[in-house]
Amino acid sequence: MCNNHKNIPTRVLSVPSAKAPFEQTTIKRRDLRPDDVLIDIKYCGICHSDIHNAHNDFGRGVFPMVPGHEIAGVVTAVGAEVTEFAVGDRVGVGCFVDSCGECEFCLRGEEQFCKKGVVVVFNSIGYDGNLTYGGYSQKIVVKDKFVVRIPDGLDLDVASPLLCAGITTYSPMKHWKVGPGKKVAIVGMGGLGHLAVQFAHTMGAEVTVLSQTMNKKDEAFGFGADHYYATSDPATFTKLAGRFDLILNTVSTNINVDAYLSILNVDGTLVNVGLPNKPDQYNVFSLFAGRRSIAASNVGGIRETQEMLDFSAKHGIAPMIEVISADQVDEAYERVLRSDVRYRFVIDMSTL
Known part of the structure; x- marks a missing residue:
């Protein structure tokens, strides 16, 4: 009382x-x-x-x-x-x-x-x-x-x-039905990203981390990642073209949206949970090519x-x-x- x-x-x-x-x-x-x-x-x-x-x-x-x-x-x-x-x-x-x-x-x-x-x-x-x-x-x-x-x-x-950080990354994975057979990429290995890797792995997805450098590769694998690529290497986006069902963008800075859309499979979705200070820009053709979507998720x-x-x-x-x-x-x-x-x-x- x-x-x-x-x-x-x-x-x-x-x-x-x-x-x-x-x-x-x-x-x-x-x-x-x-x-x-x-x-x-x-x-x-x-x-x-x-x-x-x-x-x-x-x-x-x-x-x-x-x-x-x-x-x-x-x-x-x-x-x-x-x-x-x-x-x-x-x-x-x-x-x-x-x-x-x-x-x-x-x-x-x-x-x-x-x-x-x-x-x-x-x-x-x-x-x-x-x-x-x-x-x-x-x-x-x-x-x-x-x-x-x-x-x-x-x-x-x-x-x-x-x-x-936990619910911000868990919620979109539930909404977009992350599970076995899904290929998920996590952009950024920070406060949100390292939890996103753990959730996606535990839900049964194939998990790829996309980080600017290779500095956190060992930690990413420790959290359950299956693959790790550096986004500072232009060859990364060529190598991964059309691969992912879901990309969860956890960073709070602006990204090259078109580059990330290019690595989505048909009907794939780029989901933003980070909040950059400035508006993002993208080309509609990047969506048009594969019926892709751009989304965001709240908590x-x-x-x-x-x-x-x-x-x-x-x-x-x-x-x-x-x-x-x-x-x-x-x-x-x-x-x-x-x-x-x-x-x-x-x-x-x-x-x-």
Whole structure:
């Protein structure tokens, strides 16, 4: 039951303006409503989209901002109507914290497409008119329907990046029916890519990694890749012409779309899950030649996120992480932009 938690103060890492250094400050979380869960955050992953928002790359930043949407922690209190969670439960919170619950997409468990507009965990205006603050924080209050259970087979620090990087790569593979007999290429071997390789391999696909250099070849094979090619070598695209049923593009920079379309089989699809700053360009003839498609995929809904966590625990799928302290976040952002991380930073919130 809720024990009169009123205006719960919590330490946070906030960025006061675009590209400014992080500061340790205090905010107040809302009173627990009947359907709320109070979570002590143990770990929060760093995602490239955190950096995009903190740098205001998309021009929608509201400051001061508390980023973070890969949240893993422990329940410390629940509202009077909460039945699915209890104090002591190991839980996670991903990219969003509210939706209308009534539209066709919410009703089928795809809250990310809510017609009223999904409320993102940070830098978003909630239905109550208040700005949301994310997981670079010691505590968070979240509606119970947007909390997922972390299986015992996953440590909290390792589970953290699965709440975004994991579901972002798992969801399109389920949608495009990755499985035995499918040839799948993963573009990029970073925070998203190294998880995508593990999911595709476990689902039974033939997996190829396409990375700029050969530097991560051994690691890719360790994660389950069958083949590895360097995209900096022009011969790669000639050699792989017409091969793949699905290409999952995980990088956050612009690619030569026509070159990648050329290595799709008939009816193949190039699915983008990375978010480049500038628009991509392509030639319609690259699609026309093989009835190919270009698509993008958002994160999955709450139901699918729980499915992904259970799948990961069952099959031993886990991100490779580097745990950092709260005072290392600025440096971590710089390192992400230099691709200097194997493969995901996770903040230890006990250091805040």
